[in-house]
Amino acid sequence: xxxxxxxxxxxxxxxxxxxxxxxxxxxxxxxxxxxxxxxxxxxxxxxxxxxxxxxxxxxxxxxxxxxxxxxxxxxxxxxxxxxxxxxxxxxxxxxxxxxxxxxxxxxxxxxxxxxxxxxxxxx
Numbered sequence: 001x002x003x004x005x006x007x008x009x010x011x012x013x014x015x016x017x018x019x020x021x022x023x024x025x026x027x028x029x030x031x032x033x034x035x036x037x038x039x040x041x042x043x044x045x046x047x048x049x050x051x052x053x054x055x056x057x058x059x060x061x062x063x064x065x066x067x068x069x070x071x072x073x074x075x076x077x078x079x080x081x082x083x084x085x086x087x088x089x090x091x092x093x094x095x096x097x098x099x100x101x102x103x104x105x106x107x108x109x110x111x112x113x114x115x116x117x118x119x120x121x122x123x
Contacts, residue, residue, distance in 0.1 A: 008046055008047055009045070009046040009047075010044070010045070010046075011025055011026075011043075011046070014050065014054060017051055017055075018051065018055055019058065020058060028057060028067075031071060032071055032074070033070045033071050033074060034053060035050065035053070037050060057070060063088060064088055064091070064092065069084065
């Protein structure tokens with residue numbers, strides 16, 4: 001009888017290992033960013049390489065890469081990956097700056113004295 005590692009992982013086992021739902025794995029397969037697994041009696045069987053790829057996909061999604069980004073980077077070179085990382089970091093810095101501006105505006109609103117007859121910061 002083959003060991004669990006030798007026979008591969010079921011979709012449920014892979015999902016648990018990666019911290020995602022099985023439906024996410026099926027979605028990644030449908031979108032072409034996760035390769036179609038081999039099948040035994042109609043059931044998906046994943047290799048350790050599939051688990052490693054899924055972990056990278058999950059990490060990239062947490063960093064804000066879109067499905068389209070991941071599809072475009074599927075066969076990327078190291079230089080392409082570095083460029084994409086730099087672009088994503090720049091986008092995040094812009095988002096952080098915009099969020100900081102919004103937080104400052106909200107702080108101003110929290111201390112608005114419009115109930116004292118002062119002009120409201122929102123008008």
